[in-house]
Amino acid sequence: KKRGRVVIQTFDINHTVLKNVINNDYKSLYESQIAERKIFKYPPFNFFIIIRLKHKNVVKLNKAAGLLANSLKKDLYDRVKGPEEPLINKIKNAYIKNIHIRFEKEISAKKLKSAILKKCDALKSVSEFSSVNIQIDVDPI
Numbered sequence: 001k002k003r004g005r006v007v008i009q010t011f012d013i014n015h016t017v018l019k020n021v022i023n024n025d026y027k028s029l030y031e032s033q034i035a036e037r038k039i040f041k042y043p044p045f046n047f048f049i050i051i052r053l054k055h056k057n058v059v060k061l062n063k064a065a066g067l068l069a070n071s072l073k074k075d076l077y078d079r080v081k082g083p084e085e086p087l088i089n090k091i092k093n094a095y096i097k098n099i100h101i102r103f104e105k106e107i108s109a110k111k112l113k114s115a116i117l118k119k120c121d122a123l124k125s126v127s128e129f130s131s132v133n134i135q136i137d138v139d140p141i
Contacts, residue, residue, distance in 0.1 A: 049102075051098065051136050052137065053098075055095060064129045068083075081101075085098075
């Protein structure tokens with residue numbers, strides 16, 4: 001029964017999303033966000049996968065991320081974006097690179113997951129990249 005306190009940091013106090021939240025206009029917020037998700041092929045309209053690679057050696061990380069992204073692009077074409085640095089690109093002395101994959105709901109997620117895992121395993125089987133940490137996150141947003 002206590003009132004909470006919310007602090008929002010923004011560059012644009014007139015942003016539509018912020019106005020919707022302040023005015024408790026959740027219907028408009030939902031409608032704008034769902035339309036944006038459809039345009040940019042985000043869930044729930046498409047699947048979205050982030051493959052996150054981490055390593056303490058940035059040169060080794062960049063090489064591994066580039067090889068994995070190029071290998072994925074051979075099969076998935078323009079569905080693969082990256083590799084790119086996230087906003088927070090280093091945590092606990094490990095550098096980070098992300099590869100993004102957006103794909104249609106009609107594609108078998110099970111088959112795609114299997115193909116991605118095979119490519120990740122192939123990369124890690126190369127002794128130079130065996131220490132690269134790879135995480136796969138499905139529909140993180």
